[in-house]
Amino acid sequence: MATRGWRPVAAAAIAAARPGGGGPGRGPGAGPGSGAAPEPVPEPATPATAALYVHWPYCRKRCSYCNFNKYVVPTVDEAAVRACLVQEARTLLHLSQVQSVTSVFFGGGTPSLASPRTIAAVLEAVAGAAHLPMGAEVTLEANPSSTSPARLAGFREAGINRLSIGVQSLDDAELRLLGREHTAAEARGAVEAARGLFPGRTSIDLLFGLPRQSQDAWARGLAAALGLCDDHISLYQLTLERGTALAAQVWGGTLPTPPQDLLADMYQTARAMLVAAGFRHYEVSNFARKGALSTHNLSYWRAEQYIGVGPGAHGRFVPRGEGGCSREARVQTLEPDAWMREVRSHGHGTRRRVVLSPLEQLEELLALGLRTDEGVTHERWGHFSPQLSLRAVFGEPGEAQDLQQQGWLLLDGGGLRCSARGLALLDSLLPALLCQLQRRWAPPAAPGRAAAPGGGAPRRSPTGDRAGGEAAGVVSGGCGE
Numbered sequence: 001m002a003t004r005g006w007r008p009v010a011a012a013a014i015a016a017a018r019p020g021g022g023g024p025g026r027g028p029g030a031g032p033g034s035g036a037a038p039e040p041v042p043e044p045a046t047p048a049t050a051a052l053y054v055h056w057p058y059c060r061k062r063c064s065y066c067n068f069n070k071y072v073v074p075t076v077d078e079a080a081v082r083a084c085l086v087q088e089a090r091t092l093l094h095l096s097q098v099q100s101v102t103s104v105f106f107g108g109g110t111p112s113l114a115s116p117r118t119i120a121a122v123l124e125a126v127a128g129a130a131h132l133p134m135g136a137e138v139t140l141e142a143n144p145s146s147t148s149p150a151r152l153a154g155f156r157e158a159g160i161n162r163l164s165i166g167v168q169s170l171d172d173a174e175l176r177l178l179g180r181e182h183t184a185a186e187a188r189g190a191v192e193a194a195r196g197l198f199p200g201r202t203s204i205d206l207l208f209g210l211p212r213q214s215q216d217a218w219a220r221g222l223a224a225a226l227g228l229c230d231d232h233i234s235l236y237q238l239t240l241e242r243g244t245a246l247a248a249q250v251w252g253g254t255l256p257t258p259p260q261d262l263l264a265d266m267y268q269t270a271r272a273m274l275v276a277a278g279f280r281h282y283e284v285s286n287f288a289r290k291g292a293l294s295t296h297n298l299s300y301w302r303a304e305q306y307i308g309v310g311p312g313a314h315g316r317f318v319p320r321g322e323g324g325c326s327r328e329a330r331v332q333t334l335e336p337d338a339w340m341r342e343v344r345s346h347g348h349g350t351r352r353r354v355v356l357s358p359l360e361q362l363e364e365l366l367a368l369g370l371r372t373d374e375g376v377t378h379e380r381w382g383h384f385s386p387q388l389s390l391r392a393v394f395g396e397p398g399e400a401q402d403l404q405q406q407g408w409l410l411l412d413g414g415g416l417r418c419s420a421r422g423l424a425l426l427d428s429l430l431p432a433l434l435c436q437l438q439r440r441w442a443p444p445a446a447p448g449r450a451a452a453p454g455g456g457a458p459r460r461s462p463t464g465d466r467a468g469g470e471a472a473g474v475v476s477g478g479c480g481e
């Protein structure tokens with residue numbers, strides 16, 4: 001599906017803002033206030049809760065713009081995949097010692113191609129291994145071509161209580177350009193059926209910035225979507241990804257590249273239309289009204305624990321069940337058959353695990369939290385950094401103060417957050433803020449080393465991302481060292 005609740009912060013992007021790509025301690029500036037290096041920060045007291053993401057890796061057709069971890073295969077041994085998803089969910093819940101799962105999100109691929117039986121089996125496994133509260137948000141990403149009313153009813157019976165439908169466009173020519181399997185009429189039918197079964201809990205995804213898409217066409221499409229949608233909309237700027245058919249057409253000169261100013265205008269037009277329609281712009285790419293925010297995705301943006309199950313799924317949790325006391329970034333094996341072999345052998349298919357340093361955790365918290373309109377609260381920051389407050393890092397003269405004076409950023413009793421217009425420029429603001437964090441965190445500079453230059457004015461850009469949560473993935477530039 002086109003939607004991602006959130007894909008993990010690209011480590012390379014944060015590293016790009018880190019002087020020389022080094023870890024804590026490489027910054028040239030002084031520590032907070034006196035210039036003394038902060039004391040080592042203990043790992044935050046991790047609550048025994050986590051969100052859980054489940055990846056269904058199969059699609060029926062390859063969309064022209066998609067570089068997600070998905071596979072188009074003639075047949076899927078669903079019973080085998082189901083057994084492995086169940087086994088891995090149990091294993092990772094045991095490893096994390098998570099007592100309560102706050103939300104579950106089935107993403108893909110096209111998880112609406114899985115049978116309701118598979119969804120039910122995974123949810124039963126989760127509820128058997130940890131507490132899954134009644135009413136916890138359980139979302140399924142759905143493709144309009146696999147959402148008949150009967151199928152949707154089956155998903156509801158299985159335990160799904162929220163749908164995220166990959167509409168992408170309500171224009172048949174645009175859908176063909178995107179290589180989508182469905183028509184605009186099918187998308188309309190899917191949303192109407194979903195709203196009947198999941199009232200107030202049906203989200204739609206739309207893409208903008210398609211080659212040759214005009215501002216008027218985008219505004220008309222969004223107006224049509226507003227006439228159709230429920231209380232949650234995700235808007236993603238189309239990103240050209242290496243290896244995709246669409247990127248080949250654009251880079252080969254067959255299709256034009258949308259101009260940056262047009263993309264920025266499209267984003268601002270959409271924001272104005274949605275706000276006028278009563279939506280809260282609560283995250284760079286996400287809008288909700290009547291309180292219909294995605295609690296699962298908020299878990300990512302608040303840097304809470306999450307467990308990733310299935311091929312290529314990512315997680316962030318403390319593996320307390322094996323004696324761990326530090327948060328790890330984990331990635332499951334990408335390829336489904338290899339992943340299944342590993343799950344059968346070891347109980348899980350974790351391919352890579354990296355202990356995150358306290359600075360890396362703060363960098364993620366900053367990059368993700370600033371995506372939301374609530375920003376990074378003092379409480380949340382203090383959870384990860386009990387000794388070095390948000391004000392100690394960003395309240396001193398430096399890049400953050402410059403950005404506040406320019407109206408892009410706010411630091412007050414609530415915490416640190418972007419202004420409404422700063423949210424659209426987050427990609428440009430982040431490098432300077434990450435540099436400031438790294439300098440404050442760093443031990444004193446070696447004699448004779450110069451301080452890093454300031455961040456400078458942000459560049460004008462549109463949202464810069466398509467899939468929510470990838471803002472950090474487009475951070476560019478270093479700290480000027």
Ligand code: SF4
Binds near residue numbers: 063067070
């Ligand atoms: S439905 Fe299309 S966009 Fe979604 S994962 Fe499959 S190929 Fe990619």
